[in-house]
Amino acid sequence: MAKPHLKMASTTYRIAKRCDHTTEANLYSWSSMVKKGVCMDVRVQKLMEKSSYIRNVVGRIPTEMLSYFLDKIQFSVSDLEGEVVRLKMGENGQYMNFLSPMQGIEIMEYYMGGLDDIPGHSEAKALDNTMVIHYCNRGSAEINIDSGRYAYMRPGILCIEWRQETGKKFNFYDELYGGIEISISMDSISSDDERFLRRAGIDMDTLRKAYERNDQYYIGQCHERLRHAFDDLRDIISSADKDRYSYLVNMLNVLDLIRTDDIDIFDKQFYLTKGQRRIAQEIHDMVRQDHSREITMNELEKMYDLSSVSINKYFEIMYGDTVKRYIQNQRMQKAAKLLKNSDTSIADIALAVGYESQSKFGVIFKRYCGCTPLEYRRRG
Numbered sequence: 001m002a003k004p005h006l007k008m009a010s011t012t013y014r015i016a017k018r019c020d021h022t023t024e025a026n027l028y029s030w031s032s033m034v035k036k037g038v039c040m041d042v043r044v045q046k047l048m049e050k051s052s053y054i055r056n057v058v059g060r061i062p063t064e065m066l067s068y069f070l071d072k073i074q075f076s077v078s079d080l081e082g083e084v085v086r087l088k089m090g091e092n093g094q095y096m097n098f099l100s101p102m103q104g105i106e107i108m109e110y111y112m113g114g115l116d117d118i119p120g121h122s123e124a125k126a127l128d129n130t131m132v133i134h135y136c137n138r139g140s141a142e143i144n145i146d147s148g149r150y151a152y153m154r155p156g157i158l159c160i161e162w163r164q165e166t167g168k169k170f171n172f173y174d175e176l177y178g179g180i181e182i183s184i185s186m187d188s189i190s191s192d193d194e195r196f197l198r199r200a201g202i203d204m205d206t207l208r209k210a211y212e213r214n215d216q217y218y219i220g221q222c223h224e225r226l227r228h229a230f231d232d233l234r235d236i237i238s239s240a241d242k243d244r245y246s247y248l249v250n251m252l253n254v255l256d257l258i259r260t261d262d263i264d265i266f267d268k269q270f271y272l273t274k275g276q277r278r279i280a281q282e283i284h285d286m287v288r289q290d291h292s293r294e295i296t297m298n299e300l301e302k303m304y305d306l307s308s309v310s311i312n313k314y315f316e317i318m319y320g321d322t323v324k325r326y327i328q329n330q331r332m333q334k335a336a337k338l339l340k341n342s343d344t345s346i347a348d349i350a351l352a353v354g355y356e357s358q359s360k361f362g363v364i365f366k367r368y369c370g371c372t373p374l375e376y377r378r379r380g
Helices: 004-009 012-018 031-036 042-050 052-058 063-072 191-199 204-211 224-238 244-260 274-289 297-304 308-319 323-341 346-352 358-369 373-379
Strands: 085-089 095-102 105-112 130-138 141-144 149-153 157-161 170-172 177-185 217-221 271-273
Touching: 095 224, 095 244, 105 224, 105 244, 130 204, 130 224, 149 157, 149 217, 149 308, 177 224, 177 244, 204 244, 224 244, 271 274, 271 308, 274 308, 274 323, 297 308, 297 323, 308 323, 323 346, 323 358, 323 373, 346 358, 346 373, 358 373
Parallel strands: none
Antiparallel strands: 085 095, 095 105, 105 177, 130 157, 130 177, 141 149, 141 170, 149 271, 157 217
């Protein structure tokens, strides 16, 4: 099979033709917003005219959730003039970037905090007949698949779902989470665009059959080619001088690789039950509460009547590392903060993070940070 970019080079004209679509304001009925009692200023109207994804989401979320977002989003009408809609979300560099390379297909590149504390989040409705591709490039998150299973996202992980649950539990373990989301509304893609996608090598029915599962989720580890394709898509969205053709070509490359790449399927070991999740959380809390406490695998085996293999498996699925490595990383992070932000002696810092021997602490710290504790402190 020809490489995606070579095949696309021969269809430049057809791609350009597909890129000249415009989103008409009358596609959306403002009556639903009036019923919600939400005051729609000109910025929000322009935003919803620009993005069918946002129109669909807004029509399915509770009033209190919508008001929360409107208070946090920072943008002006001028921000909507380019191909990419760039929204700032509060503090800490949070943002959402939207673009639509083709009618019915939208891409969101984002870096933001979790949704759990947003009013009305749990009452949001699902997007019907919509394929959503999630890719994580920063942070980690937990997806509550159902009442008894939990899946985990971290950099390099891909999640495909066939009926996007806007109200599903999506818990970010890091303060901020970054990723790319491609939303494909099967009802909004025209027959002409479907034919165009097939000529470009993308058959949506074939793609769906390749990854569809009974629980509506496919979760897998991306191979290097697909990770690079997502990274290229992120970089091009960040560029201010690109046109819709560039976004479309890169998106088609991602879809083609998802269709053809040999992605490792997350089997049972990539999900946790409630009980397994509770064990991992309890160990995590023990580690975070007291960095000086010596927690051994023998102690944990007796506490939970499980083998060290099982304990490490649950913990690594949830937090991305074994118990031992996680403890060491947490200790070194705390030690680095104390060295930088306090006058506490190195001996006392070693004790505070669980090392009675200052020399052993120094060896491990140098392995972790690339310099001795004293050198690190002097660097400021």
